[in-house]
Amino acid sequence: MKKIVTSKFFVLGLAIFMVISILGTSLAPAGTIFAEASVSAGLDESSDSAAQAERINVADATYTAAEFILKGGVQSDWQAIGLAQAGYKLPAGYRLALEKKVKDAEGNFASVTDYARIVLAVRAVGADPTNFAGSGTTPGYNLIEKIYNHDKISGQTLNNPVYALLALDSGKYNIPYHAKWTADKLIAEILSKQNQDGGFALTTGASEPDMTAIALTALAAHKRNPEAYTAGLxxxxWLSNAQDS
Incomplete structure (x- = not known):
């Protein structure tokens, strides 16, 4: 039984890490507001009342996954982001590896989602993504500028505007008014991809739970925007109906 429980802790912990690495604890209340508003608008919420044989503690599951990752070494930016969001201190070697990756690439990466992931990773190590991987009198790279002036966001998959918005929302950055992509422009791009049923897809076609959830995550920080708020509801x-179907 102990092995089964440990396995459940580990699997749940990895799932939690995947969520908090993107959502973060600071965005949780903003995301909750959509669900609360849905209830007040008359949308039904159903829950399974069957008693669970075992209750898995979220904190224990997170701890189990974190210890597993730290023991084996941080292997990806998403692991690092998840650890930081969960309150763990990242190994010094990870920051050095991240700096080397940015320096070796001379601050240039293939897609806006690469920039977004690295921005979130830079934030995870407590550094400034507008001036990262510099040395001495040599300034670092402005990864935020690479996002708000990126040429390939519109007309691409939903991931591009969603992760770009999450990255720009990761700190208080000065985005010039003439930038190719501001938060409002990214929100408009995301909303243009919403299906009639309220869900989202990676490209086109039927709505997908994972893409709808990540779009909702990006919109959660902008609930004061009426269009973003309505889209969030x-x-x-859609997610509620998909879960029940």
């Missing part, structure tokens, strides 16, 4: 409604 519709996304919550």
């Amino acid at each position: 519709q996304a919550v409604s």
